[in-house]
Amino acid sequence: xxxxxxRCLLRGLEFNWCRRFLTQSCTGNEQLxxxxxxxxxxxxxxxxxxxxxxxxxxxTANKFYVLSMFPYPSGNLHMGHxxxxxxxxxxxxxxxxCGKNVFQPxxxxxxxLPAENAANQxxxxxxxxxxxxxxxxxxxxxxxxxxxxxxxxxSTSSPEYYKWTQSLFLMLxxxxxxxxxxxxxxxxxxxxxxxxxEQVDANGCSWRSGAKVEKxxxxxxxxxxxxxxxQLLDGLDDxxxxxxxxxxNLQRHWIGECDGYAFTLLTSASNMLRVWTxxxxxLKDPHAFLVLRSKHYxxxxxDANQLSVENPFAKTTLPVVFxxxxxxxxxxxxxxxxxxxxxxxxxxxxxxxxxxxxxxENEEHINxxxxxxxxxxxxxxxxxxxxGGYRVSSKLQDWLISRQRxxxxxxxxxxxxxxxxxxxxxQQLPVTLPPRDAGKDxxxxxxxxCGDSQARRETDTMDTFVDSSWxxxxxxxxxxxxxxxxxxxxxxxxxVDLYIGGKEHAVLHLYYARFMNHFLHSCGLSPTSEPFSxxxxxxxxxxxSYRVKGSGRYVRESEVEIVNAKKxxxxxxxxxxxVVMGWEKMSKSKLNGVEPDDMFNEYGTxxxxxxILADVAPTSHRNWSSATFPGxxxxxxxxxxxxxxxxxxxxxxxxxxxxxxxDAFLLExxxxxxxxxxxxxxxxxxxxxxxxxSVAISKMQGLTNSLRRTPKHIQRHGKQFxxxxxxxxxxxxxxxxxxxxxxxxxFVSVPGRLNAASEELQWTKDVxxxxxxxxxxxxxxxxxxxxxGFENCVIKVARNQLDKVNHSDALDIAFNTQSVTSYLIxxxxxxxxxxxxxxxxxxxNIYVDKLKxxxxxxxxxxxxxxxxx
Numbered sequence: 001x002x003x004x005x006x007r008c009l010l011r012g013l014e015f016n017w018c019r020r021f022l023t024q025s026c027t028g029n030e031q032l033x034x035x036x037x038x039x040x041x042x043x044x045x046x047x048x049x050x051x052x053x054x055x056x057x058x059x060t061a062n063k064f065y066v067l068s069m070f071p072y073p074s075g076n077l078h079m080g081h082x083x084x085x086x087x088x089x090x091x092x093x094x095x096x097x098c099g100k101n102v103f104q105p106x107x108x109x110x111x112x113l114p115a116e117n118a119a120n121q122x123x124x125x126x127x128x129x130x131x132x133x134x135x136x137x138x139x140x141x142x143x144x145x146x147x148x149x150x151x152x153x154x155s156t157s158s159p160e161y162y163k164w165t166q167s168l169f170l171m172l173x174x175x176x177x178x179x180x181x182x183x184x185x186x187x188x189x190x191x192x193x194x195x196x197x198e199q200v201d202a203n204g205c206s207w208r209s210g211a212k213v214e215k216x217x218x219x220x221x222x223x224x225x226x227x228x229x230x231q232l233l234d235g236l237d238d239x240x241x242x243x244x245x246x247x248x249n250l251q252r253h254w255i256g257e258c259d260g261y262a263f264t265l266l267t268s269a270s271n272m273l274r275v276w277t278x279x280x281x282x283l284k285d286p287h288a289f290l291v292l293r294s295k296h297y298x299x300x301x302x303d304a305n306q307l308s309v310e311n312p313f314a315k316t317t318l319p320v321v322f323x324x325x326x327x328x329x330x331x332x333x334x335x336x337x338x339x340x341x342x343x344x345x346x347x348x349x350x351x352x353x354x355x356x357x358x359x360x361e362n363e364e365h366i367n368x369x370x371x372x373x374x375x376x377x378x379x380x381x382x383x384x385x386x387x388g389g390y391r392v393s394s395k396l397q398d399w400l401i402s403r404q405r406x407x408x409x410x411x412x413x414x415x416x417x418x419x420x421x422x423x424x425x426x427q428q429l430p431v432t433l434p435p436r437d438a439g440k441d442x443x444x445x446x447x448x449x450c451g452d453s454q455a456r457r458e459t460d461t462m463d464t465f466v467d468s469s470w471x472x473x474x475x476x477x478x479x480x481x482x483x484x485x486x487x488x489x490x491x492x493x494x495x496v497d498l499y500i501g502g503k504e505h506a507v508l509h510l511y512y513a514r515f516m517n518h519f520l521h522s523c524g525l526s527p528t529s530e531p532f533s534x535x536x537x538x539x540x541x542x543x544x545s546y547r548v549k550g551s552g553r554y555v556r557e558s559e560v561e562i563v564n565a566k567k568x569x570x571x572x573x574x575x576x577x578x579v580v581m582g583w584e585k586m587s588k589s590k591l592n593g594v595e596p597d598d599m600f601n602e603y604g605t606x607x608x609x610x611x612i613l614a615d616v617a618p619t620s621h622r623n624w625s626s627a628t629f630p631g632x633x634x635x636x637x638x639x640x641x642x643x644x645x646x647x648x649x650x651x652x653x654x655x656x657x658x659x660x661x662x663d664a665f666l667l668e669x670x671x672x673x674x675x676x677x678x679x680x681x682x683x684x685x686x687x688x689x690x691x692x693x694s695v696a697i698s699k700m701q702g703l704t705n706s707l708r709r710t711p712k713h714i715q716r717h718g719k720q721f722x723x724x725x726x727x728x729x730x731x732x733x734x735x736x737x738x739x740x741x742x743x744x745x746x747f748v749s750v751p752g753r754l755n756a757a758s759e760e761l762q763w764t765k766d767v768x769x770x771x772x773x774x775x776x777x778x779x780x781x782x783x784x785x786x787x788x789g790f791e792n793c794v795i796k797v798a799r800n801q802l803d804k805v806n807h808s809d810a811l812d813i814a815f816n817t818q819s820v821t822s823y824l825i826x827x828x829x830x831x832x833x834x835x836x837x838x839x840x841x842x843x844x845n846i847y848v849d850k851l852k853x854x855x856x857x858x859x860x861x862x863x864x865x866x867x868x869x
Contacts, residue, residue, distance in 0.1 A: 025745035029647070034640040039604035043145075043738040050737045050768070053092065053147030055103040057476070060492040064100035066092045067472055067532075069501030069509075070107045073133040074114070077140045077596045079541040079586055079612070079624060080502065086609045086735075087538060087618050087693065088500050089146040093734035094687045096147075097772040103493060104147060105475040107154035108134050111162075112464045113191060113208065116407035125436055126407040130157055140596065145605055145737050152478040156467035157407070163430035164474065164484040165467055166412040168516070170423050171523065176386040177224040179264075180413075180421055182271045183400065184297035187216035193404045194220070196463075196508075217297055220402040221411055221460060225515045230258045230391040232514055235530050240495070242534045243691075247506045251514075254507050256393025260329070261379070263388040265318070268308045269301055275309075275334055276394050280382075281374035282338035283313040289354065290318050291326040293333040312385060313378050321352050331395030399512065401463040406436060408461025416447035416455040424448060431457065468509060469516040472496055472531060484525075491527045498691075499532040506537055536691050539621040541612075542583040543592030546570060549578040554591045583623050594624055606736035607632060613693045613735055635701055636739065639728070642707050643746050646725060649715040650752045658713050665718070668711065672720035675706035676727055677779040683731050684772070685840045693735070703728050716752075726761055727773035740767050775799050775839045782841045785814045787848060793819045802842055807834035810844040824848065 026045035032038050068088035071081055092104040110130045119129040134155065141148070154161050172178040186195040190209035199207045206213055225232075233255045235241075236248050260278040267273050275290065282288060290309055298304060299322050309318040326335040326348060339346040382389025402411070410431045412424035424431055425448050434442040447455035476493055477485040501509075510532075517531035546560045547553065555572060560579050563569040568581040586593040599608040610632045616622055659665060682699035686692040707725060715721050729747060733740035744767035762770055775781070777800035785792045795813060797805070805813075811832065814820045827848040836842045 025742055025749065027742065027746070029749075031644060034637050036602065036604060039607065039739070042742045043605050046738040046741045047143070047145065049766075050145055050741065051142050051147060051150075053102070053104050053149045054151060055101055055149055057103075057489055057493070059101045062100045063103065063493050063497075064092075064095045065103045065493055065496045066095065066498045067105070067475075067496045067500070069499075069505060070109050070468070070471065071137065072112060072114070073108045073110050073130055073137050075133040075136055077137060077144075079543075079594050079596060079599075082144065082596050082599075082608065083541055083612045083618075083622065084500055084502070084538055085141065085144060085146050086612050087536065087691075089144075089148075090609075090613065090693055090734040091498060091500075091536075091687070091691065092147055093737065093768060094772065097730070097734065097768065097770060098688070099771070103152075103476070104149060105152040105154075105478070106141065106146070106148040106150070107152075107471060107475065107478075108137075108156065109464065109468055109471075110134065110155045110157040111408045111461075111467055113193065113403075113405055113407070116405055117191070119407075127157065130155075143600060143605060144596075145609070147737075152475050154471065154474060154478045156409070156464070156471065159430045159432055160479070160481070161474065162409040162467070165409045165462065165470070166424070166429050166431060167426060167484055168470060169412060169462070169466070170426065170429075172223055172519070173423055175519075175523075177227060177519070178221065179224065179272070180219055180221050182217060182297070183220045183222075184215050184217055184300075185220060185400065187214045187218075189214055191405075194218070194400065194402060196400070217300060218402075218404075220400050221413075221458075221462075223399040223401055223466075223515075225399045225512070226262055226392045226396050227388075227390045228515055228518050229255055229393065229396050231518050231529070232511070233258055235514065235518065238530050240528070240530060240533050244535050245537075247503075247510070247535055247537060250507050251511060254396075254511055256331075256395045258391040258393050260392065260394055261382075261389055262392045263382055265309045265311065265387065267298070267310075267320075268306070269298070269303070271298075273298070273309055273334065274398075275336055276329060276332050276392070277336045278329070279336075279338070279341070279375075280378040280389065281371050282336055282341050283311060283378050284374045285338040285340040286314045286316050287339045287349070288314065288316070288318055289337050289339075289349065290320050291328075291335040291337060291348070292320060292322050293328065294322050294324050296322065296333050312387070313381055319354060321354075323352070325351075329394040331393075399463075399465075399515075401466055402460040403463055404459075405461055406433065408464065409467060411458040411460050411462055413458040414445060414447055414455045415458065416450060416452050418452055419447055419449045419455075421458075422447055422449045422455070465509060465512050469512040470520070472499075472513070473517075473520070473526065487525055490525070494526060495528045495530060496532045498534045498536060500536045500538065502540065503537045506535075536618060538618045539616070540585045542621050542623045543586040543590070543594060544623075544625065545582050545584045545590045545592040547580045547582070548572055549580050554589070555579065556591050583621075586624070603629070603633070604739075606739040607636065610636070610697065610736055614697050615694055617692050617694055635704060636736075638704055638708060639732070639739075639743065642704065642725065642728075643743055645712075646715055646721075647746065647750045649712050650750050652716070654716075656713070658717050660717050665714070668714045669718050669720045672706065672710065672714070672718065672724045673776070673779075675703055676720065676724040676773075677775050679703035679706075680727055680731070680773050681775050681781070681840050684775075685837065687734070689837060689840075696731075697735070700728065700731055703731075723760070729767055730770045730773055733767045733770075737768060743767075744770075781839075783810065783813065784841065784843045785810075785817065785820055785846070786843065787820070787823060787846045789845070792823060792846075793817060797842075799839060803836070803838045805836065805842055807832070807844075810834050810842065814844055814846065820846075 026041060027038065066088055068084050088104065092102050096102045115130050116126050119126040122129065156162060169178055186197065186200050188195050188206040188209055188211055190211040191206065195206060195213060200213050201207055204213050205211060233252065236251055260276050261280045263275045264272045265275055288311065292298060298307060301307065304322065307320040309320060311318045326337065328335045337345040337348055339349045379389040410433060412429060412431045414422045414424060416422055443457045443459065445455055445457055446453055473485050473490055476489045480486060513531055517526050518529045520526040521529045544557065546555050546557060548555060559573055560570045561573050563571060570579040570581050571577065572579050584590055584592060611629055612622065614632055615628055679699045679702050683696045686696040686699065703724065707728060710721055725747065729740050729743045748763055777798065779799050780796040781799050781802045783795040783797050783802060783805065785795065795817065830847045830849060832847065833845050
């Protein structure tokens with residue numbers, strides 16, 4: 001050890017000796033084949049130093065908030081988890097190396113029916129079952145090498161968290177956005193809980209229990225998300241939203257066209273009825289009445305034929321008729337008829353045998369000239385009375401959050417025989433869950449309003465989507481016991497810069513999270529209305545499945561004889577029955593899952609990370625097949641050999657004289673200079689802008705090939721080889737942190753360091769503390785000139801000049817280029833736009849009224865590919 005220290009000091013390295021000893025190579029100068037045992041040895045050695053991802057909440061400059069959807073703690077990671085958290089971690093580590101103050105938190109979406117059912121089956125408390133699963137999954141995430149900030153860890157089933165979910169509910173209730181009403185709901189008779197429409201399959205069965213769903217009339221709690229429908233629809237045009245792609249359309253479709261207005265009116269049965277109309281002025285008609293479909297839940301009431309609805313706008317009572325003949329608005333089962341406004345409604349009135357419309361003193365105001373004024377009066381009154389009047393589509397319904405289950409956030413409401421539903425005071429939060437086996441007496445409490453001792457707590461708990469609708473804000477101040485969160489922290493670090501998760505959550509979860517942030521923004525608690533700037537919606541991990549053709553029974557791969565893999569032909573070994581091969585989402589029921597721990601054990605953590613990132617874009621489905629593994633396995637071995645050969649070349653004693661100034665030597669060095677810059681440019685673009693991490697891997701593999709082709713004498717004496725090899729290891733580090741750390745430790749211990757690399761590398765620091773490699777100032781980058789989307793020409797500009805080019809400069813360059821000016825003769829320019837990717841490329845788009853027929857598209861640039869994705 002003393003000799004090694006002396007050797008380092010002789011090389012002029014200044015560092016803390018103890019720290020260097022802890023982070024030195026675990027294989028040293030040993031000439032080892034990169035076996036799985038060696039990989040495990042490397043990962044064990046580096047694991048404790050790579051999982052720390054703490055961010056500085058006092059450093060507001062250069063913040064980067066990367067958020068992956070937090071997992072439900074089922075007890076074991078699946079390959080979908082491995083994919084999303086590897087993507088998140090690779091981006092987080094890259095951004096740190098670019099100098100960003102990265103916040104990458106993690107937590108647990110830990111309430112819900114699966115944990116309750118599993119705990120009941122095992123005779124344990126749901127809380128104990130959940131904590132056990134969290135501990136197990138946390139250990140697996142740490143083995144995966146993710147650099148989460150564990151100091152901000154949260155769990156939605158902890159009273160420390162759900163106290164503030166309850167506080168948020170009370171805020172909504174205070175603003176008239178949380179209310180209770182009767183509703184005809186989907187009832188699962190097995191799980192004994194309400195299901196959303198999306199949780200009922202095409203056959204009318206529960207998505208989880210498989211039971212036939214029943215319709216049941218229950219009093220439920222709702223959140224009035226429809227009050228923000230127009231804001232949420234308009235918010236999809238927010239220029240801060242980037243890379244949302246088709247998710248924008250999914251959100252638009254869910255919200256619908258906000259071409260009407262919703263009102264909540266009180267019925268004579270003391271419940272609330274939603275009335276949607278494109279013509280709110282019709283509520284001013286003193287002869288207005290309502291037609292409800294015969295299947296409407298109010299038809300089930302004993303006195304349904306005597307039902308009526310208060311109309312506060314005309315100060316009348318709206319008669320209610322149950323009939324299916326009215327022209328109902330799309331997706332609506334309530335029709336507002338206004339005989340004074342529409343002839344067809346007058347005819348409808350007469351067909352129902354209602355009293356004949358007679359003129360009244362109010363009718364003189366109902367003429368086409370007054371309709372706009374009447375509309376304004378109705379909307380103003382509705383806002384004042386807090387009964388609606390907001391723009392919304394006919395199909396969008398409010399969010400039903402009541403769940404008849406134990407393991408969820410208790411709804412902080414007390415039901416008093418005298419006062420009705422009374423909110424629990426803030427100072428009494430959290431309303432905690434009673435013991436699982438507690439009797440009904442445990443629900444008895446005093447009314448916060450009148451003190452009646454016969455009051456009872458609400459027994460429903462909240463939909464788990466409520467817990468996940470605001471967790472991204474609590475992460476920033478996860479352990480604040482006094483406030484829901486520190487607004488100064490939220491102001492400094494919101495919105496989320498990159499949100500990563502599955503497409504299955506791109507509608508409901510994203511809609512609810514957007515609603516909650518819009519609401520909190522309106523309350524001054526969030527700095528922006530939209531919570532997530534960029535989305536990366538990753539595809540599913542698909543496993544090869546095998547189904548017996550006749551019965552549809554799933555069988556294991558080991559039970560199958562594959563006849564022709566390309567044609568998906570196989571036979572069941574035992575009976576020779578035909579077997580249907582396909583790719584389906586991994587699941588235990590389909591016998592096509594892969595356990596992450598098995599992958600870690602057989603191939604190593606970093607190899608698993610690289611495999612899950614390679615071959616296909618993160619947004620595409622990943623067909624998991626061992627046939628794709630050799631590419632990554634061989635690449636790792638080539639990198640390992642490159643380091644060993646570099647070390648051997650530098651340590652080799654040779655009397656050969658190498659002319660480092662010869663044309664041949666300089667040519668080889670120039671090749672490496674070009675390769676280093678070319679592949680840094682490509683990898684950086686795909687890490688930072690496109691998030692096509694599979695393409696970044698391809699770029700790095702290209703650099704490896706260039707390094708492998710380099711003659712030994714260039715390795716020994718070439719400055720550019722050393723620079724290119726350093727860049728190779730650094731760019732690998734976000735994806736394979738253990739392996740890159742070992743490579744780097746071996747690299748910095750190689751003797752004969754050259755000055756070229758010494759200036760840009762921090763030799764005393766580990767690889768993940770290195771600055772991301774940069775394209776050289778003199779390297780020629782592309783300024784692409786395009787006309788109507790087709791490439792006209794590419795102008796080479798030195799990096800240090802291109803980074804200074806602006807829109808005006810680019811136009812000057814284009815109009816001084818013959819190929820551009822000759823093409824634009826007699827053409828009218830409609831518009832132009834300019835995009836600069838510093839250190840990568842620049843693109844000037846020129847749009848004209850006419851394009852020559854013979855114009856052919858040429859090779860696309862990075863920008864085209866990014867837009868196409």
